[in-house]
Amino acid sequence: MAEFTDTLTDKHIAFIERQPVYFTATAAEGARINLSPKGYADSFRVLSSSQVAYLDLGGSGNETHAHLAADGRITIMFCAFDRSALILRIYGRGRPVLPQDDEWDSVAATFTLLPGTRQIFVIDVESVQTSCGWGVPMMELQHERDTLQKYHRQADRALWVEKFRERDRSIDGLPTRPTDRFIAGDAQDVNP
Numbered sequence: 001m002a003e004f005t006d007t008l009t010d011k012h013i014a015f016i017e018r019q020p021v022y023f024t025a026t027a028a029e030g031a032r033i034n035l036s037p038k039g040y041a042d043s044f045r046v047l048s049s050s051q052v053a054y055l056d057l058g059g060s061g062n063e064t065h066a067h068l069a070a071d072g073r074i075t076i077m078f079c080a081f082d083r084s085a086l087i088l089r090i091y092g093r094g095r096p097v098l099p100q101d102d103e104w105d106s107v108a109a110t111f112t113l114l115p116g117t118r119q120i121f122v123i124d125v126e127s128v129q130t131s132c133g134w135g136v137p138m139m140e141l142q143h144e145r146d147t148l149q150k151y152h153r154q155a156d157r158a159l160w161v162e163k164f165r166e167r168d169r170s171i172d173g174l175p176t177r178p179t180d181r182f183i184a185g186d187a188q189d190v191n192p
Contacts, residue, residue, distance in 0.1 A: 118164055
């Protein structure tokens, strides 16, 4: 049986903190629905019972940014793959915060930034749903993939910024605001 709450409870937050993967879904009128798996267990933060955020590393597209700019709606889903079956969905409205934005420093301070972080999505929680999750298979985490972070660590930083500055449209042609800075994570950021 599904249960809804207006905000995250302590029990919800404890569940979220144990999950190594989560999924994000967004949509905008006339555009494809975007559904993305997210790893890196330390990439998600509960900022309060009514606000969450996650790191977004540069990748092949920027659909979430485009959809949030056009529509604002986002769903985040966590599901347990261990014996304690549960699905938790956060329904909300989100927005991208980029390194060039005034609030970047305050939002970014809540994270350990990863190489290639291009933005942080901040989501205002509108409702939370939990359901049984009995149909989700049981699996064990072997380890996180380092491929994406390795790609960003090895990138020429000035070329990386140029590449992601040019990505100002979604696959459906919706506009995005590209990042203007390479986030190295553990070294000097580059803003050519």
